[in-house]
Amino acid sequence: MAQVTRRPSAWAWVWLVIWAVFSWLPLVATLDFSLRARKGMLSLKAYQNIFADPGFYNSLAFSFQMALLTIVISIFLVVPTAYWVHLRLRRARPLVEFVTLLPFVVPAVVIAFGLIRWYCCPPFAFVSSPLLLVAGYVVLSLPYMYRAADTGLRAIDVCTLTEAAQSLGASNLQTFFLVILPNLRASILSGAFLTFAIVMGEFTLSSLLAWPAFGPYMQYVGVFKAYESAALAIISFALTWLVMLLMLWLVRGWAAARAVTAPR
Amino acid sequence: MAVKSLLVEKERINLRGVLRARLGELHTVWAWVPMLPFFVFAVAFLLLPSASIVVRSFQGEQGQFTLANIERIFTRPDLLRAYENSILLSIATAIFGGVLGFLLGYAITLGRLPPSIRSMVLTFSGVASNFAGVPLAFAFIATLGQMGLVTRALNDLLGRNIYHSGFSIYNFWGLSIVYTYFQLPLMVLIITPALDGLRREWREAAEGLGATAYHYWRYVALPILLPSLLGTMVLLFANSFGAYATAYAFSGSQINLVPLVIGFNIRGNVLYDPGLGNALALGMVVIMAISIAFYSYLQRRSELWLK
Amino acid sequence: MSFLRLEHVHKRFGSTIAVQDFNLEVQMGEFVSLLGPSGCGKTTVLRIIAGFEQPTAGTVHLQDQDITHQPPNRRRMGMVFQHYALFPNMTAADNIGFGLRVTGVRREEIRQRVAALLNLVQMPDLGNRYPHQLSGGQQQRVALARALAIQPQVLLLDEPLSALDAQIRVELRGEIRRIQQQLGITTIYVTHDQEEAFSLSDRIVVMNHGCIEQVGTPFEIYNYPATSFVARFVGAVNQLRCEVLDPHRGQLRCGNQLVTMPGPLALQTGAIATIMIRPEALQLGERGGANRLAGQVCAITFRGPLVRVQLHLDNSESLVVDTLNTRQLQLPQIGDQQLISFAPESVWLVNGGG
Numbered sequence: 001m002a003q004v005t006r007r008p009s010a011w012a013w014v015w016l017v018i019w020a021v022f023s024w025l026p027l028v029a030t031l032d033f034s035l036r037a038r039k040g041m042l043s044l045k046a047y048q049n050i051f052a053d054p055g056f057y058n059s060l061a062f063s064f065q066m067a068l069l070t071i072v073i074s075i076f077l078v079v080p081t082a083y084w085v086h087l088r089l090r091r092a093r094p095l096v097e098f099v100t101l102l103p104f105v106v107p108a109v110v111i112a113f114g115l116i117r118w119y120c121c122p123p124f125a126f127v128s129s130p131l132l133l134v135a136g137y138v139v140l141s142l143p144y145m146y147r148a149a150d151t152g153l154r155a156i157d158v159c160t161l162t163e164a165a166q167s168l169g170a171s172n173l174q175t176f177f178l179v180i181l182p183n184l185r186a187s188i189l190s191g192a193f194l195t196f197a198i199v200m201g202e203f204t205l206s207s208l209l210a211w212p213a214f215g216p217y218m219q220y221v222g223v224f225k226a227y228e229s230a231a232l233a234i235i236s237f238a239l240t241w242l243v244m245l246l247m248l249w250l251v252r253g254w255a256a257a258r259a260v261t262a263p264r
Numbered sequence: 265m266a267v268k269s270l271l272v273e274k275e276r277i278n279l280r281g282v283l284r285a286r287l288g289e290l291h292t293v294w295a296w297v298p299m300l301p302f303f304v305f306a307v308a309f310l311l312l313p314s315a316s317i318v319v320r321s322f323q324g325e326q327g328q329f330t331l332a333n334i335e336r337i338f339t340r341p342d343l344l345r346a347y348e349n350s351i352l353l354s355i356a357t358a359i360f361g362g363v364l365g366f367l368l369g370y371a372i373t374l375g376r377l378p379p380s381i382r383s384m385v386l387t388f389s390g391v392a393s394n395f396a397g398v399p400l401a402f403a404f405i406a407t408l409g410q411m412g413l414v415t416r417a418l419n420d421l422l423g424r425n426i427y428h429s430g431f432s433i434y435n436f437w438g439l440s441i442v443y444t445y446f447q448l449p450l451m452v453l454i455i456t457p458a459l460d461g462l463r464r465e466w467r468e469a470a471e472g473l474g475a476t477a478y479h480y481w482r483y484v485a486l487p488i489l490l491p492s493l494l495g496t497m498v499l500l501f502a503n504s505f506g507a508y509a510t511a512y513a514f515s516g517s518q519i520n521l522v523p524l525v526i527g528f529n530i531r532g533n534v535l536y537d538p539g540l541g542n543a544l545a546l547g548m549v550v551i552m553a554i555s556i557a558f559y560s561y562l563q564r565r566s567e568l569w570l571k
Numbered sequence: 572m573s574f575l576r577l578e579h580v581h582k583r584f585g586s587t588i589a590v591q592d593f594n595l596e597v598q599m600g601e602f603v604s605l606l607g608p609s610g611c612g613k614t615t616v617l618r619i620i621a622g623f624e625q626p627t628a629g630t631v632h633l634q635d636q637d638i639t640h641q642p643p644n645r646r647r648m649g650m651v652f653q654h655y656a657l658f659p660n661m662t663a664a665d666n667i668g669f670g671l672r673v674t675g676v677r678r679e680e681i682r683q684r685v686a687a688l689l690n691l692v693q694m695p696d697l698g699n700r701y702p703h704q705l706s707g708g709q710q711q712r713v714a715l716a717r718a719l720a721i722q723p724q725v726l727l728l729d730e731p732l733s734a735l736d737a738q739i740r741v742e743l744r745g746e747i748r749r750i751q752q753q754l755g756i757t758t759i760y761v762t763h764d765q766e767e768a769f770s771l772s773d774r775i776v777v778m779n780h781g782c783i784e785q786v787g788t789p790f791e792i793y794n795y796p797a798t799s800f801v802a803r804f805v806g807a808v809n810q811l812r813c814e815v816l817d818p819h820r821g822q823l824r825c826g827n828q829l830v831t832m833p834g835p836l837a838l839q840t841g842a843i844a845t846i847m848i849r850p851e852a853l854q855l856g857e858r859g860g861a862n863r864l865a866g867q868v869c870a871i872t873f874r875g876p877l878v879r880v881q882l883h884l885d886n887s888e889s890l891v892v893d894t895l896n897t898r899q900l901q902l903p904q905i906g907d908q909q910l911i912s913f914a915p916e917s918v919w920l921v922n923g924g925g
Contacts, residue, residue, distance in 0.1 A: 012375025015367045019385070019448075022364075023392060026403040026445065029413035033406035081302040088295050096299075099306045101560075104499075105552045106314050107506025109523045110545045113530055114313030117320070117538065135309045142306075194394075203397045203509035208530050218398045219513060230406045233399035240391050248387065465656030468623050469714075471643040472650040473670030473721055483669065487660040568659075568703055 027237065034230035046227040050235070059217035063206075066130070066213065067199035070137040071192045074145045077138065079188060082149040083180055086158045100146035103139050108204040111139060116209070127209070136205045141195040148194070152187025156180075186251045193247040197240050314549070321546040324539070333543035342520065347547065350505055350522040353436065357443040358500040364444070365451020366493060372452075373459040386456065389449030396446040397509030404442045408433045436519055442510060447500045454499065458492035458566065488566075495562035498555045505552060522548055574599040574757055575620070575725055580629030582615050582781075589615040591781040593629070597725075600755045602748070604768040607778035608804070613761045614729055616778075620759060621727050622646050633724060649718025653730040655710040657702040663713045664689070664698035670721035688716040691750060708739040715747065719754070726751070726758045732767065744770060765805045769793065777801050799847070799921045808847050809890050810921075815842045821915065826886030828864050832918040845921050850893040852917035855880065855903070860914030866890060868903045878902065882909060 037045035050056050078100075085093050103111065115136055119126035126132050158180065165175040181188075203215030218236065222229035324330040337343045372382040395403075407414050410427060419425050432438050462485055470480045508523040522544065529541035573596035582590040590612040597603050605613035618624040620631060622643030630639045638646060649670075657666050667688050668681040676684075689695050692712040702710055711731055718726060728747070732740045748771050751758050762768050768775050769789040777784040777792060777800075784804075785797040796802035799810075813823035813830060821834030823846065830846065838844055853859060866882030869889070873879075878900065880892045892911055894900065903909045 009371070009375040009377065012371035012377050015371040015375075016377065016381065016385075019364070019368045019371075022445075022448070023388065025414065026400075026407040029407035030403040032413055077302050077305055081299055084295075084298045089299065092296075092299060096302070099303075099310070101556065102306075102310055102314070104502060105556045106310070106549055107508065107523060107552065109506065109508040109526050110317065110548055111310070111313070113526055113541060113545050114317050115309065116530060117542075118313040118316055135305075138305070139310050142310075197394050201394065201397055201399065203512070204527075207509075207512075208527060215398055215509065218402075222398065222402055222513065226405075229402045233402035233406070236399040237391075237395060237403075240394055244387065244391050463654075463656065465652045465654065466658060468621070468643070469650060469652065469656045469658070469717075470669070470673075471623075472621055472646075472648055472727075473673065473717065474644050474647065475669070475673040476644060479673040483673070484658050484660070488658070 027234075030230045030233050030237075034227055034234055037227035046225075046231040047235075049225070049228050050221075050231050055212075055217055055220075059212050059214045062212055063200050063202075063214035066134055066137060066206075067196045069134045070141055070199050071195050073134065074138045074141045074195060075188060075192065078142065078145040078191075079149050079181070079184065080176065082146060082153055083158065083176065086153045087162055096146070100142045103142050108136075108140060109208070111136060112205050112208040130211065133205060133209050133211050133213075136209070137195075137199050137202065140198060140202070140205070141191075144194045144198070145191040148187045148191025149184060152184040155187075156183045186254050189250060190247055193243050197243050200239065200243075201236055317542050317545045317549070320538070321542040333539040334546070336540055337543055337547065343525065343544070346520040346522045346525050349436070349519050351551070353439060353443065353519075353521065354501045354504040356436075356440045357447045357504045358497045360440060360444045361447025361451050361500050362493070362497040365448045365496075366455055368448070369452050369455040369459050373456055374462070385452065389452045392449040393446055393453060396507065398513045400442065400445060401510055401513030404433055404438075404445070408438065408441065434514055434519075439511075439514065439519065442514070443504050443507065446510075447504060450503060451496055451500060454496045455489075455492060458489055458496075462488065491562040491566035495559045495566065498559040498562070502552050502555050502559075505555075506548070573597060574601075574634060575759075576632040577616070577620070578630050578632070580616070580619060580626045580631070582612070582619060582624060583627045588781050590619070590626070593781075593783060595776060595783075595786070597757060597759070599757055602751055602758045602760065602771060602773045604760045604762055604772040604775045605778060606762055606765060606768040606775050606805075607784075609763055611778045612781040613763075613776075613778050617727055617729055617759060617761045620725065621648050621650050647721060647723050648725045648727055649721055649723035650727045651711070651714045651718050651729065651731045654734055655702070655707070655714045657710055657714055657717070659702050662699050662701055663694070663705065663709075666702070666713055667698075667716045667720050669717065674721070684720060685716075688720055691719070691753075692716045692746070706739075707735050708743055711735065711743060712746070715750070719750070719756070724757065726756050728758065728760045730761055730763070733762070733764070740767075747771065769805075777804060779804070795919075796847075799845070802847050802921070807850050807891065807893075809850060809853070811846050811848075811884075811888055811890070813844055813846055815840055815844060825864070826884055826888070828884070830862055830864070830918065831915045832920070833915055836920065838920075846918050847921055848913060848918050850879065850891045851877075853890070853892040853911050853913045855892060855894055855909060855911055857910060857912050859912035860917070862913050862915060862918070863910060864890070864912075865908060865910050868905050868907045868909050871902060871905065880909070882911065 034046050035042045035044070037043055037049070081096060085096055106114075115132060116127055118124060119132055161179055161183070162175050165179045166172075170178065201215055202213065203219060206213035207216045207219065214236075218229065218232045221232055321333050322329055322331065324332065337347075368385065371377060372385050404412075406412055408431075409415065412433070415426060433442065466484055466488075467480055470484055475483070506523065508527060511521045511524050512527060526541060526544050526548070529537060529544065575595075575597040577593055577595045580590055580593040581588070593612075593616055595603070605616055607613050615624060619626050622638070622641060626639065630637055632638065633646070657663075658669065661669065664685045668685045671681045671684060685698065686695070689698050692715055694709060694712055694716075697705065697709065700709075702713070705713065711734075715731070731747070732743055735743065744767060747760075760768070760771060769792075772789060774786060774788055775792050776786050779800050785792060785801045787795070787797075792801060793805055796805065802808045811825050811830070813825045815836060815838045816822040816824050816829075817834075818836040818838050818840060819834050821832045821836055823830045823832070823844065825846075832846065836844075857863065864882075864884060866884045868880060869883050870881040871878065872881075873896070874893075876896055877893045878896045880894065880903070882890045882892065884890060890911070
């Protein structure tokens with residue numbers, strides 16, 4: 001209600017313009033470059049080349065599968081743990097937070113190094129299984145997934161909701177699936193989409209573990225083909241945007257649905 | 265007889281008490297069971313592999329304790345250069361991204377811009393902070409590479425090629441610009457909530473007590489923000505220090521970075537010098553651990569204030 | 572001449588009118604409360620006085636000087652906020668000394684003044700604590716000391732107690748009044764709590780929908796409310812619809828029962844009017860005065876020192892009676908017929924003057 005009326009913020013606009021130029025110029029340049037595969041004219045040739053390459057679809061499909069697996073495993077590992085920490089084991093929180101922060105401390109290249117060294121030889125000769133890649137991705141997703149679940153749990157009163165459900169006769173599992181999980185939908189979803197975006201463009205693990213994922217594919221194309229690599233950059237950027245907008249749209253839709261049904 | 269049965273009775277009560285206490289302990293142990301999958305996973309794929317790096321850094325080929333691996337880093341100028349480059353690049357981009365991100369965060373929170381601009385900037389930042397790695401490298405080669413759009417535009421405008429004046433997207437300052445592209449949005453995303461946490465009453469209280477805008481920023485706002493500002497910049501440091509994909513995609517780069525060296529060590533097929541690789545990775549983890557410890561210390565302080 | 576003067580102040584936010592034609596004169600050393608429901612514009616008036624808002628129209632004068640467009644940091648008005656607004660990065664002492672520091676007072680003098688103020692708010696040993704180490708009541712004491720440190724011309728308090736627990740609220744309330752009288756400082760106090768306003772103020776301004784409803788001493792506001800809004804907002808009140816029987820002798824008919832009030836009334840015989848009586852002016856039984864009403868007891872509620880008895884009159888209007896709660900009190904049963912009585916002087920008329 002009480003707004004403060006002051007002089008317009010010229011500086012804010014200046015910074016905004018600087019930001020806009022810095023943020024959009026590389027994208028505009030890349031788009032421009034990707035359309036110049038034919039000399040002296042604009043064309044979609046680079047894109048046609050990409051879309052005609054089976055390697056594009058194969059790597060995309062591979063990364064997509066990895067992303068889905070990663071999301072499923074990550075949710076399964078993180079969400080019940082975060083719930084339990086909120087409900088019963090508050091003293092485990094520092095420990096869990098420490099573990100989920102570790103992937104920030106240990107760079108991906110070091111994680112890759114550690115995984116390869118640990119699982120290269122018997123009894124854990126595991127390095128040739130795609131599951132090791134997924135495990136690595138799950139590790140990378142831990143900070144994001146845990147933070148998402150944690151914010152969601154902070155927003156609802158976990159203990160009261162659980163007690164209410166149990167006083168009405170729900171078992172532990174019923175409480176989790178029927179009461180807690182639906183309330184965490186939006187935050188889990190945002191964690192999942194973030195994970196998806198990360199895995200789809202991931203390069204370090206997939207390249208060092210030698211898997212034909214989308215990241216290494218882009219890098220491979222970049223070595224030989226200049227215009228196609230610019231086109232790939234645009235495609236990858238568009239893909240990230242698509243995922244982001246889809247997430248926003250879903251989360252807002254749910255928020256709106258809740259706003260309509262809640263009061264009454 | 266009566267005394268004896270009383271004793272037995274007492275014993276039984278005692279026993280029951282002990283049993284109940286044991287059950288209680290068991291109960292708290294049971295509470296950890298639902299955490300098992302998470303911890304087993306973390307131990308298997310994060311803690312053990314990482315810990316093994318630490319241990320093996322101090323092991324020779326026969327498993328004996330040695331400092332030779334770590335000493336080797338200090339005797340090889342190229343490796344020391346890699347650490348120096350990585351650290352300097354991370355500091356530079358943390359400062360660039362930090363300062364620019366703070367100014368932009370200021371613009372969208374306290375700059376009284378329309379709310380739609382704020383949400384647009386934040387959404388874009390969410391995308392851009394993930395737009396690292398290979399495609400980002402492509403984008404900057406198309407922008408500031410030898411044949412890049414901006415390079416050509418500047419050539420037309422100034423009449424000279426910036427590459428002839430010492431600029432290159434592959435050298436230190438070129439890479440700094442590239443890294444700043446994903447550092448800046450990360451800064452915006454993290455610093456915006458902190459800026460939102462500055463309560464309007466603080467400014468009003470200060471003004472009511474006779475403070476000017478300078479006084480307010482100097483004594484109130486900046487000191488309150490300082491932990492988050494520094495903390496986020498430490499995070500940016502770590503973010504850039506560990507970046508492998510972007511660095512790798514500029515493989516024509518003249519500058520050597522630690523993640524690249526470790527990558528080469530792995531790629532040199534079946535770890536051509538495992539001892540050295542471990543030591544290099546250890547060095548990285550140590551630097552990251554120091555910075556993250558610093559970060560969480562600062563974070564706790566700012567949480568205390570902004571509660 | 573008045574110390575602080577607001578003339579024809581209007582404030583509009585977009586299309587909503589927050590304050591409308593606000594006029595007020597405050598004497599030096601006076602304690603004035605702005606009282607009203609949330610959204611009535613009282614906080615906006617305070618913020619206009621402080622300089623955080625510019626009025627859409629009207630002027631603010633301090634000691635005959637027009638300060639309408641003076642920036643807040645030159646007005647020397649200490650403000651205390653609802654949620655304390657202590658600077659979290661400074662100790663209590665640094666918070667208190669802030670206003671002195673930015674105006675360039677010498678370090679040693681700041682130290683002495685801060686120590687004196689900490690004594691004044693009875694926290695002599697807590698100067699080194701940070702706000703997050705203090706309780707809500709202690710934080711608000713520091714905020715008060717901080718506002719007083721600059722020796723403000725006017726002290727402004729914006730619902731300073733509403734975030735605190737009931738007990739601390741009462742305690743701090745007394746403290747505020749003590750300090751205000753000790754320093755003789757002109758004070759404007761915003762609150763929605765009538766009890767606070769009554770116990771603190773020299774004068775009360777009751778506001779509603781951005782307008783002043785009444786300005787007066789607590790006694791006047793409570794016993795001679797100018798409008799039915801004021802009567803209903805401060806304390807409880809019974810409203811009865813009556814028909815005027817005899818305007819000269821002040822006789823009215825309520826259902827089939829007669830009510831007398833001091834005449835003459837400025838109404839025609841046969842006019843419909845609403846009369847008001849405070850519940851504590853009514854008495855169970857016949858000893859309360861010349862007026863008698865009978866009704867059926869429908870509810871009895873204990874309220875600590877008082878017991879509230881609710882009656883249905885024969886014309887289906889209801890009436891509440893507050894009676895002191897004593898051990899000897901003999902209460903009627905629900906469903907009983909009960910006679911109540913009250914003095915003609917305790918009745919007043921609304922909508923129609925009186």
